[in-house]
Amino acid sequence: xxxxxxxTAGSVDDGKSTLIGRLLFDxxxxxxxxxxAVERTSRDRGTEYTxxxxxxxxxxxxxxQGITIDVAYRYFATPKRKFIIADTPGHIxxxxxxxxxxSTADLAIxxxxxxxxxLEQSRRHAFLTTLLRVPHLxxxxxxxxxxxxxxxxxxxxxxxxxxxxxxxxxxxxxxxxISALHGDNVVSRSESxxxxxxxxxxxxxxxxxxxxxxxxxxxxxPVQYVIRPHKTEFHDYRGYAGQVAGGVLKPGDDxxxxxxxxxxxxxxxxxxxxxxxEAFAPMSVTLRLEDDIDISRGDMICRxxxxxxxxxxxxxxICWMADTTKLTPRTKLTIKHTTRTARALVKDLHYxxxxxxxxxxxxxxxxxxxxxxxVSLRITQPLFVxxxxxxxxxxxxxxIDEATNGTVGAGMIL
Amino acid sequence: xxxxxxxxxxxxxxxxxxxHIMREVAAEFERxxxxxxxxxxxxxxxxxxxxxxxxxxxxxxxxxxxxGHNFPEVIDYRDRRSxxxxxxxxxxxxxxxxxxxxxxxxTGRRASRNRLQxxxxxDAIEEHEFDAVFGGARRDEEKARAKERVxxxxxxxxxWDPKNQRPELWNLYNAKIRKGEHIRxxxxxxxxxxxxxxxxxxxxxxxxxxxxxxxRRVFERDGMLLPDADVVQRxxxxxxxxxxxxYRTVGDMTCTGAVSSSAATVDEIIAEIAATxxxxxxxxxxxxxxxxxxxxxxxxxxYF
Numbered sequence: 001x002x003x004x005x006x007x008t009a010g011s012v013d014d015g016k017s018t019l020i021g022r023l024l025f026d027x028x029x030x031x032x033x034x035x036x037a038v039e040r041t042s043r044d045r046g047t048e049y050t051x052x053x054x055x056x057x058x059x060x061x062x063x064x065q066g067i068t069i070d071v072a073y074r075y076f077a078t079p080k081r082k083f084i085i086a087d088t089p090g091h092i093x094x095x096x097x098x099x100x101x102x103s104t105a106d107l108a109i110x111x112x113x114x115x116x117x118x119l120e121q122s123r124r125h126a127f128l129t130t131l132l133r134v135p136h137l138x139x140x141x142x143x144x145x146x147x148x149x150x151x152x153x154x155x156x157x158x159x160x161x162x163x164x165x166x167x168x169x170x171x172x173x174x175x176x177x178i179s180a181l182h183g184d185n186v187v188s189r190s191e192s193x194x195x196x197x198x199x200x201x202x203x204x205x206x207x208x209x210x211x212x213x214x215x216x217x218x219x220x221x222p223v224q225y226v227i228r229p230h231k232t233e234f235h236d237y238r239g240y241a242g243q244v245a246g247g248v249l250k251p252g253d254d255x256x257x258x259x260x261x262x263x264x265x266x267x268x269x270x271x272x273x274x275x276x277x278e279a280f281a282p283m284s285v286t287l288r289l290e291d292d293i294d295i296s297r298g299d300m301i302c303r304x305x306x307x308x309x310x311x312x313x314x315x316x317x318i319c320w321m322a323d324t325t326k327l328t329p330r331t332k333l334t335i336k337h338t339t340r341t342a343r344a345l346v347k348d349l350h351y352x353x354x355x356x357x358x359x360x361x362x363x364x365x366x367x368x369x370x371x372x373x374x375v376s377l378r379i380t381q382p383l384f385v386x387x388x389x390x391x392x393x394x395x396x397x398x399x400i401d402e403a404t405n406g407t408v409g410a411g412m413i414l
Numbered sequence: 415x416x417x418x419x420x421x422x423x424x425x426x427x428x429x430x431x432x433x434h435i436m437r438e439v440a441a442e443f444e445r446x447x448x449x450x451x452x453x454x455x456x457x458x459x460x461x462x463x464x465x466x467x468x469x470x471x472x473x474x475x476x477x478x479x480x481x482g483h484n485f486p487e488v489i490d491y492r493d494r495r496s497x498x499x500x501x502x503x504x505x506x507x508x509x510x511x512x513x514x515x516x517x518x519x520x521t522g523r524r525a526s527r528n529r530l531q532x533x534x535x536x537d538a539i540e541e542h543e544f545d546a547v548f549g550g551a552r553r554d555e556e557k558a559r560a561k562e563r564v565x566x567x568x569x570x571x572x573x574w575d576p577k578n579q580r581p582e583l584w585n586l587y588n589a590k591i592r593k594g595e596h597i598r599x600x601x602x603x604x605x606x607x608x609x610x611x612x613x614x615x616x617x618x619x620x621x622x623x624x625x626x627x628x629x630r631r632v633f634e635r636d637g638m639l640l641p642d643a644d645v646v647q648r649x650x651x652x653x654x655x656x657x658x659x660x661y662r663t664v665g666d667m668t669c670t671g672a673v674s675s676s677a678a679t680v681d682e683i684i685a686e687i688a689a690t691x692x693x694x695x696x697x698x699x700x701x702x703x704x705x706x707x708x709x710x711x712x713x714x715x716x717y718f
Binding site: 096100103104242321336 | 419420421422429438440441466467468469553554560561576577581582583586588591592603604608690691692693
């Protein structure tokens, strides 16, 4: 059994909480005491129906205000897969939370109200999920019961969205007509929509192929920690621990160390449970190399004929996440990229992107909270980078405010 | 573990993620420690720490906040397991905090040292200058925890501000803090109760005997079965009886309920949990029943 991480985007009005509630309930991930608590609260507030959004809104402020503020993580499993849901708020003022949830997602579900069609918000969600390179996108056209389960309406929406998505280079796009409230096409195929021949949402989540989404081509091993036991038994042991970020590593492979450019071979790939014959993402392993090279945290191990870029000047899309400060040219920040931390200087802000219209404002002089733009950064020491589109691990980075220590930006290398 | 289509099983993915988190902490902090209570989640966390740094020993001490109300079987296990690993165990005692006048013991039948632990924990973190503290909390346990980051920032009062959390993207964790602040780190954030048990089974890890069904003298309060013990105050209207029970969570004897069970092996426990319709905290924890936001409120103060 493997894991599928998916993000859901949408507002309460789109029926997002109802959909999550149904997936959890039908897969028996909601327990009786949780349901009783929700029923009790719904009753106390005079709500006519059991408000399933109370299950996902975890903070007091969220329950009081009836909104989702932050990303909540939910878990359920079927006999086929384990699922991790990053339940993200859909509203524009929570763009950073959606970006956060999408950063680790294999798949994103965007909910569309069948009556309202493709709204500005749906386009924004689609843009953000493609910006974050979520490999699979599902357009769940919800509330089909309120449009008489009309095939024509569904096709209209599909047409409109497909046209928009062609501008985004969205990869794998799936449209599913559902009614979260009545359960149509959520867990099992709906009898009310015989014209729809595709899978139910859950069936799609269970079967979508994600193993090949990882980069299995470019060997990337950011050195995280050097293991030296200082024990008689392992006297000369020197292992480089890390989580594989790309490619497949095997003992005997020729590898190159960056920044030195020195080459050697993998002597063995160690784990507590014994040596392994190959390692690939997302495995955490320890490499031993045949030659003694000075290697420390923040270095990169790759193949001699397939190296990342060694860059001190990078171009990236940035989502700015700070409440009070702005990103402007000359801003100095701490950058964390794989296991390497350095300082970065914003050299240039090329444009700010309107996340609703995708219009590029080249006159912009700053990025504020939730704004996205293209910048040039100068880094105090070389980073070993790939395009984010090619590898999310070696193409993504975070920016940290040096005064507050807060995480203020997420970057995707172009 | 490996298949030719390069899929990775759920437990391997969760384990790899937790190992990565532990190594980040060891690399970026000066003085981490791992909270080890002898409960199942901290047992799994300890096994992951053993794996993350092998063949080197675990590069940080373990800490237990001992309320003095713990189950003796669990304390035995705690001491045995830390000795086995050659790990340094720091025991922070709630009784010491009471004796020093840092906290005042609750009185009455429902008195519990649960809330007092927070002061003891924060004092110990300050005393030992720990800058990162591993906890075994999982997001599936409770809805306030569902929102918490893997690296969860605590200010110099040890407080959690749920409305002002650092965004956490990809597997990039922000370890920057000032002196006096610390980070709570939760490597098992994405594990469920069932994952923990599946892992215990797969790894063949020993666990304290109270997790398995045994005969115990108990009494009933608020639908929970509390143990017959000196530290648990029992009223005359709460008669003792013998029952076949096991513990689903391990906390203080005063506020941890047993569940009726005949599960005598890890396999039987897994079968039982897979079929249960009540959450572990709902079934067994008086401390979470106080209000809908009981956990959020305690966490803000600096609780585990």
